[in-house]
Amino acid sequence: MTTKVRVRFAPSPTGNLHIGGARTALFNYLFARHEKGNFVLRIEDTDRARSTKEAVENILDSLRWLGLDWDEGPGKGGDFGPYYQMERLETYKSYAHELLKQGKAYFCYCSPEELAERKKEALQGGYPPGYNRKCRNLSPEERAEKEREGKEKVIRFRTSDAGTTEINDLVRGKVQFENILLEDFVLIRSSGIPTFIFANVIDDNLMNITHIIRGDEHLSNTPRQILLYQALGFSLPSFGHLSMILGSDRKKLSKRTGATSLDWYRQKGYLPQALVNYLSLLGWGTSESQELFSSVEEIIRKFSLEAVSKNPAIFDIQKLDWMNGQYIKRLGIEELTRLVEPYLKEKNLLRGDEDKEWLKKVVALEQERIKTLSQITEYADFFFLSEITYDEKAVRKVLRKEGVSRILIAYRDKLKDLEPFTVETVESVARKIIADLEIKGGALIHPTRVALTGRTVGPGLFELMALLGREVTIKRLDKIINMLD
RNA sequence: GUCCCCAUCGUCUAGCUUGGUUUAGGACUCCAGAUUUUCGAUCUGGUAGCAGGGGUUCAAAUCCCCUUGGGGACACCA
Incomplete structure (x- = not known):
């Protein structure tokens, strides 16, 4: 018997859900549904400076709009909560102290200013900019001294100088890292709040996550996290790192090279089904190179991590436009009319007392012409003005x-x-x-x-x-x- | 700078695992034609690709190495 698949999407609410995040969430969702497993949503709000309530709402709302319903998480509950990391602080602390007790972690009293200064020097001098382990072997006296001075302290993980850490990545295969390259990274900040790298590991373990499917930018974090799994005595989940979505300039998708926020697509009048279809094809495909799917269910049925490609994909809005047009054509006239009404109202083209049958005929005339819902206002305005x-x-x-x-x-x-x-x-x-x-x-x-x-x-x-x-x-x-x- | 990842048409990709069945297939875009009262939609056709160099082999897009290019990571951000 095999254990039930559990995956999670763990966004940091520092901004609205963007295309890359949506793709990661989607792949987790597709995998979970295909494997008849659970899809967990966890909010990683440990960045106090940048996390906002609005961003949380936006993320939840965007996921719902896309139809990526989660089985556990905010608004849903579940047996492994709470699902906001800021509500789990005590848990992280107790694990950190356990590591401290075992000598696998230690207190570091270096101030951010000192660290920044040292890093600058390192870069100028041309040697590795990582933490120099200054506080790694403080004597009890030295520590007591720092404590007396009331210096702020963080908890750092004691990394190993020897050996290599190997990842057997679900999409990339074997990847190796030399342990000596890893610096003694921070587990708990001076504020008592854990860093991503630590909280992430604790939660994934406690929430019984079996497969960690996340963006490629996390690949280099993985060896550190594996070391943590080992130090904590946790069993290792499987990892799968998705290649990134790039803008037309081949760089990380940014506002300059195209819209990144899901809101933009929603406002323009892209259909969630079309967006899901398009996003699913960014880094995944069937052996027939199928373009259009009849439903999410069809995508779920055909989806597999083995078929996920390793190379980064460039977001091509022209293809999305075409696809959205295809989905608009599939819509029944009743539904299209309902979807298009808000756009007409917003532009004051529709008063609201128009004959419904007449309106449907107007919409029908434009159905094969519009690529996005909002285009109805440019194409059909003369009917209303x-x-x-x-x-x-x-x-x-x-x-x-x-x-x-x-x-x-x-x-x-x-x-x-x-x-x-x-x-x-x-x-x-x-x-x-x-x-x-x-x-x-x-x-x-x-x-x-x-x-x-x-x-x-x-x-x-x-x-x-x-x-x-x-x-x-x-x-x-x-x-x-x-x-x- | 160090480490890691990636490399098939402009773009998304199939083919690569298990080398020969490939004149490298599909889709978007673009171009041409057909159709139409225009645009669009639709149909038909076309342009366009294995980054480069070495190997291995009777045979390489497919396996290995190097170069180049691109991306990512090197925080008390995630």
């Missing part, structure tokens, strides 16, 4: 041409008493005029579109006219006809 704006170039090239006025007048006159006013009837009237005047279809269609929408691009003219209705259609045609006189 009482005064539309005209694209200058369109007016110049399409409207201000010989004979346009005559054609528009002819069309308007036929439309005035047309009954009923439908896609079919407005088109057949148009076709008749085109035949009578012996002109090309475009000669009527293009100027009419500019007159009605202010633009040269948009949905099919007759569909759009039927939705605009006779009154608005005639009004807008009149306006242009008068202008052309």
Whole structure:
């Protein structure tokens, strides 16, 4: 019998959830669900200077939006809580004192200023900048002296000079580190709050985490943590380090090279399903290079850590756009309409008393055109505005041409008493005029579109006219006809 | 500077584990054509890649080494 898989996502609430964090969370989630295990959420809020309540809320909210529901953690509870590290301080302390007692850790009285100074000198002198173990072998007298002076102290781990530490990484394979390169790192700060490297190990052990799936930036922390597992007598979990997501400049994703915050994508109107689909393909793929999945369930079914690739991936928003467009097309018109409404309201395009059926038809006309939900406001604004704006170039090239006025007048006159006013009837009237005047279809269609929408691009003219209705259609045609006189 | 990781079209990737079945496959983007009343969508086609150099082997994108390039880590941040 095998033990149940337990994985965790352990964000530090120092900012909103970003793309990289979301990808890490997603892979943990996919792995947990695939293995029928548990997905734990733990908040690592030990950085008191930068952690905020807002960031916690943002992270929880973003994960929910993506549909990455956790089995244990904030808002959920669980048998291994608390799930905020600041509520677990006593636990860390007792383990630290245990290490102290066993001589595997020691008090260090060096001040941050001294340390910084020494590091500067080291760098200038060209030798390793790590901690020089000054307090490692303080005599009881020396220690008593420092204590009397009331010096602040941290607890440091006593690293070994000998041997190598080997990681058998789930995605990278064997990785080795020389122990001598590891400095005596801090376990407990002078404030009594543990550092990430320590709290992380304690919690993962206490929470029975079986697989640690995290970003590549933690690979070099792993040997230190393995040493801790050994010192504490904990059994080792499996590690899997995911390659990073880079910006188009091949550097760590930053605001300069693209949006990093999940909020941005949410506001733009990317669908969570599309984002999940896209993110899952950043560093993972099926042997068929499948692009689109029918559901998260399908991704879960096909997901495996063995298929996770080692090389970093560059975030390509163009592909995301395409994918989001695909997901928008899959949506039922009822749901798309519901999703798009907030965007229209925000731009004051929608008052709220519009006919629901009419609105759905408007949305349907734009469904295959929009790549993000927010684009509805740029593409369909003329349906809602009482005064539309005209694209200058369109007016110049399409409207201000010989004979346009005559054609528009002819069309308007036929439309005035047309009954009923439908896609079919407005088109057949148009076709008749085109035949009578012996002109090309475009000669009527293009100027009419500019007159009605202010633009040269948009949905099919007759569909759009039927939705605009006779009154608005005639009004807008009149306006242009008068202008052309 | 030290340590670690990575390396197939511009991008995401399949192929690499178990060398020959590969004229290196798919997708996004881009270009062309078809369709259409425009844009889009759709369909068809196209451009474009094994970083370089050494080995090993009858045979290397696939195995080994070096170089180069990129990334990450070296905090009382995570």
